[in-house]
Amino acid sequence: MSPDPVLLAGYAVANQAVGAQLTERGHPVVAADDAPDDRALSHAGELGINLRERPDPEAWLALVANARVMVPTPGLPERHPAFGAAAATGTPIVSELDLAQRWDSRPTLAVTGTSGKTTVTLLISSMLEASGIAASVAGNTETPMVEAIRDPRPAVFVVEASSFRLGHSRCYRPAVGAWLNFAPDHLDVHESLASYRAAKASLWARAAGGTTAVVNRDDPVVAAHAPRRGRVVEYGLGEGDHRVSGTRPAAWPGGEYGAGEGDYRVSGEALWAGSTELVPIAELRRSQPHELSNALAAAAVAMAGGAHPDGVRLALRQWVGLPHRMMLVAEHNGVRYYDDSKSTTPHSVRAAVRSVESAVLIAGGRNKGLDLGAMAEIAGRLRAVVAIGEAAPEVQEAFARRCPVVVATSMEEAVSSAAGLARTGDDVLLSPGCASFDWYESYAQRGDHFAHLVEELIGGSR
Template identity: 40%
Template sequence: MERRARSHLHGGHGIARARRGDGCAGAAHQHRSPDHRDRRPLRDRGQLGHPAGGVVPGVRQAGAAHGAAAPSLRAARLAGVHRHRALLDSRGAVRGLRAGPVLCRLHRPRGCGVNPLSRLPLPFGRAGVVGLGRSGAAAARLLAGAGIEVRVTEARDTPALAGVAAELATLGVVTELGGHGEGIAAWAEALVVSPGVPPANPLITAAVQRGIPVWSEIELAWRFASVPVLAVTGTNGKTTTTTLLASVLQAAGLDAVAAGNIGYPLVDAVEGSHDVIVCEVSSFQLAFSETFRPSIAIVLNVADDHYDWHAGYDDYLSAKARIGRVQTAEDLLIAGSADRGALSIAVGAPARPAAFGLGDLASVHAAARRLGRPLAAAAGVEGGRVVAEGSAGPASIVEVEKIRLVGPHNLENVLAASLAALEWGVEPEVIGAAVAAFSPLAHRSTLIGEIDGVRYIDDSKATNPHATLSALQGLERVVLIAGGRAKGLDLSPLAEHTHRLAGVVAMGEATAELESLFAGRVRIAAAAFVEEAVETAAAWAVPGDTVLLSPACSSLDQYTSYAERGERFAAAVGRLARAGVR
């Protein structure tokens, strides 16, 4: 083990600049030269290497040698710390010290240079923030800390929000609760909108008419990001893939964090001391992005969703496509090879294309032919193993049977995360061990328990038909609990799997639609709440069946979140188990 070359070690120092603290968080340089003219740009390397960094250190008087000259680190293939950036040019911010293993293969991912926008002042002095949720409050704090005059508007008015407003007031932020006043749109020079605030909101309409910037949290955060960002989007699987990729990078010795639409705002993450940020991004956030440029972008899939926000599929697809709109050939865009929407985004993106799929590598390449250019990397399944090929050659990563995540859709998540980690320079054996150790996240095809031979699975996170169809794959006889708020989506694709269904228990606003859809096809009943649905499903199920909560709808007609819905399902199953009744 040895320490990485960082601040206060091997002469590494960061340059202090506006919006940052001392030099420990700035761009990476050796001892600061009194004149910038002795740091000239380097040209890109040729076919055998990745692009060089942005500067070389200034010429300084060498100290007296204490022995024979040491061999070149690069000649000895020691030009990097295990699973980390090169010692001689980290191309990123200098952070704290941490130990790491030595002797990695000499590889550094492309497209991981310093974000030039992070060094520039924001192009406005007054900003309005629409929404005081977690990301809205974090955005207000970041803006206020950057010297921007901030006003926040929030439609709700609760004691909890009043407490957040009081905390922001100490930073000079003015907050309006209980309604969106029109004055903020006339006052602001830019709007930062929270996820879920649709384009039809009057404040956004007024801002667009005035021609002022309308940014999402990820666009604002990108203006402050001084470390690489890897981004994950898709209709389903985002959170699992984001969390898994961050876990793999952590296992490789990197200070990696999962952020964005996952609960930890990206505007908070960019202020932390991280080596790399893995960011889950939604269509809401991407719709209001302009310059957001991830080094690696992953598009898992694009299926019908959020039509209560978007005008339709084309509008939804267009928002998703913004994840790669300003990438360059130095970056990588990874798409699901079996998903037409994901591949269509890769077709129009300037980044190097990569793809993954449940077939072998040859089938992944064949499916991606519509891109009109060869894949830079690919991942698939061969001989019962996750395999990949890319900039470092072929790799065998992990046996499929060792993966704890259940279902073909989760295997696709594993393929996407593994390919991204491999292209980021992580060794295949490290990826495989991290994947095998990764446990399913709550409310995502999670086995709650088995009672009298019947399995009970919580897939409450399935808030659209595409997610429910994925959960049904691989299951035999299922009593499905579905329903809630359909968000303007067509639920009829669920009927494609009637051959798997022993019955359907419908609940929530979509009850009538589900009853009409399945009437005469399978046994169906209505339930007022999930607890009653569990009782009905348990009465119908026989040994070998699965009772699956996979609603295909939002929970917001009856519950505060999909998590509450899932927790109440699990509690109802627990009561059945304690009563000894199936």
């Protein structure tokens, strides 16, 4: 990139890391933010970056017109005036992934999808490390990619690639790219479902002879977007079996541990990579259907990145899951209580409910512009629903006349109501299908509060 002005549209964690890298490399930088906090103002001041506060649409037009390139902060809504200004002036837009790839030549293994990204990303990293390959996790995490490349240790980067980053990438091309699944999400950021889908699909837009696409053949949207160039490797549980046509790897990058047709699957109560058995399901600590799918995806990506089957096996056997992802909080009087607070879409709620036999569901929060009616298809597995938060009326409407629904005005009331509705053998699931920002600062805070209240409830009943 030439030393011309770069505009950072938004100045939170990712663009602060971009700003630091750009200034170190001699690029003049201007930043603008609609609501900068004290940290942003301090950070910009330390770097000597001119941070414009709360520009109006005309000011955005001038800022973009005077920039050679614009780097939007991940999650900046597509309706934001900065994008309209870029379109009007013809100013190119690049992502932090583009910049990191320009500045560092080490390979990246990228994972996108509506749900499961964090789990699969961390599993891949564990598989690589267990195979003796130094790996670093970056992207839609606490460490932006442009910050991760400062570390000389990793031989490879495992990137959690959100639609927010992919949608604005112009040249990013991972060595291995996995698309896990697709369902409506982030319609508070993307202009339409088509825009969200296009952002995900851009993961494979620049596939070439040396790249590998890991495709979930159970998901028809993912399968339909499989690239025609590069290697294509399939995985799945056989639920949809939307097989794709593409270039099959004649020889797997891992050499003698090749997976034949690139088929990662469940067979005979075990996970398989082609003709290689990876691990019996009985040896896994997490074996719900979506967990098995995540495990197969991680194995496919890790082995494409050079992981050894023994390293994959070790990581799978040790995997205990992540906080706030279908984590068992407690069991009392034959009822299990699960914290699935990370669930912020109807798609993830459906996956959680399908993993149990009978549940009382706690759902709601701040809707992200999604159709919560999509949750209705799992009503047959629900004894009742407790609706919470701003979206409680939408949750009520989704399950009306399908199963009993009660409304709770606090998490305390929700836990108490769910416990009263549950029967022996049921599971109480906090799987909200919505963001947490109506009542909480994060999904983690929401999950922690739920777990605390469950422990209090159980403790008080002993």
